[in-house]
Amino acid sequence: MVTIRDIAKRAGVSVSTASRALNNHPKISQKTKDKIKALADEMGYRPNYNAKNLTNGVSNAIGVVFPPGEMSLATNPFYVDILMGINRELRPRNGVLSVAIANTVAELTANVSALITQGLIRYFVLLYSKKNDPIVKLLREQKVDYVVIGDPNSEDENFVNNNNRLAGQKAGEYMLHKFNAKRTLFVESDPEQGYERQRRLGFQEAMATAKVPTEVLKVTDQGQLQLDDAVAQFLMTRQTIEGIVTTDDTLGVMIYQLLWRQLDRDIPLISFNRNRPNDLLMGSSVRFVELYPQSMGAAAVRVLLDPEKRSEIIPFTIER
Numbered sequence: 001m002v003t004i005r006d007i008a009k010r011a012g013v014s015v016s017t018a019s020r021a022l023n024n025h026p027k028i029s030q031k032t033k034d035k036i037k038a039l040a041d042e043m044g045y046r047p048n049y050n051a052k053n054l055t056n057g058v059s060n061a062i063g064v065v066f067p068p069g070e071m072s073l074a075t076n077p078f079y080v081d082i083l084m085g086i087n088r089e090l091r092p093r094n095g096v097l098s099v100a101i102a103n104t105v106a107e108l109t110a111n112v113s114a115l116i117t118q119g120l121i122r123y124f125v126l127l128y129s130k131k132n133d134p135i136v137k138l139l140r141e142q143k144v145d146y147v148v149i150g151d152p153n154s155e156d157e158n159f160v161n162n163n164n165r166l167a168g169q170k171a172g173e174y175m176l177h178k179f180n181a182k183r184t185l186f187v188e189s190d191p192e193q194g195y196e197r198q199r200r201l202g203f204q205e206a207m208a209t210a211k212v213p214t215e216v217l218k219v220t221d222q223g224q225l226q227l228d229d230a231v232a233q234f235l236m237t238r239q240t241i242e243g244i245v246t247t248d249d250t251l252g253v254m255i256y257q258l259l260w261r262q263l264d265r266d267i268p269l270i271s272f273n274r275n276r277p278n279d280l281l282m283g284s285s286v287r288f289v290e291l292y293p294q295s296m297g298a299a300a301v302r303v304l305l306d307p308e309k310r311s312e313i314i315p316f317t318i319e320r
Helices: 006-010 015-022 030-041 049-055 071-075 075-095 105-117 136-143 164-179 194-210 225-236 251-259 276-281 293-305
Strands: 061-065 096-100 122-127 146-147 159-161 184-188 214-218 243-246 269-272 284-289 311-313 315-318
Touching: 006 015, 006 030, 015 030, 015 251, 030 136, 061 075, 061 105, 071 184, 075 096, 075 293, 096 105, 105 136, 122 136, 122 293, 146 293, 164 194, 164 243, 164 269, 164 284, 164 315, 184 194, 184 251, 194 214, 243 251, 251 269, 251 284, 293 311
Parallel strands: 061 096, 061 122, 122 146, 146 159, 159 311, 184 214, 184 243, 243 269, 269 284
Antiparallel strands: 284 315
């Protein structure tokens, strides 16, 4: 492995001069910088980013914070795709991922605190956005940089998002124009998550404009059998519903399977996010609002590390 000492010997300069040249020190002439960098490239030098950053008192890792809840969140395809996008953008920057995930807010706060104090991590991506979030409070107190994926909760908060309200509106318009639905249902799970609320509001605006009756069903956490039975009972009393929009594809699969297996009904359904294996579980009357989570993950890194960037909006599409 080529070291700075090898480059310094080849260039006929001291090790400290070679190191400063590679790090763009202002006291080193541009001619010397160019010479040292050219030699480094020629000799195949690769800097030890971990050693460099630890010397500076920071890590080259980015902390990724999952919303507090069951550990199964980590296997949600949407989050997995975001992580893939983050990793894709970090790879050429020689950065790595460090994950914070816990069942409770208190455990998650302790986890993030340890990443800051013990892991020396100074950059974080939050895979969610909630008002009065204790994690955000901690990050601000520790003066570390972060970006949220979702709606910002203050004017100075960096974020990456889709235009969820517009996406909800377009999903509603698609349902009306493509399937000619005369009565609709919107299914959500956690309206405290800003993106769910915005999608619902956009959908409701489309229904109100078209004067089409609509309802909202909030699916709460409970045992799967209890949940299936409760939702099935609700749908059995809504025989006039002609179109359903769900706030994510996990709900979409559940609703579609209930309609097909228990109620023997085929109702047009639009689901936010597209986990492609779910295509095999759903019929021809299903559409997806594609949110491109990998692009969101990559954008989060750009917003986090580029001082000129404050936000990115990732476009969506509606497709089969």
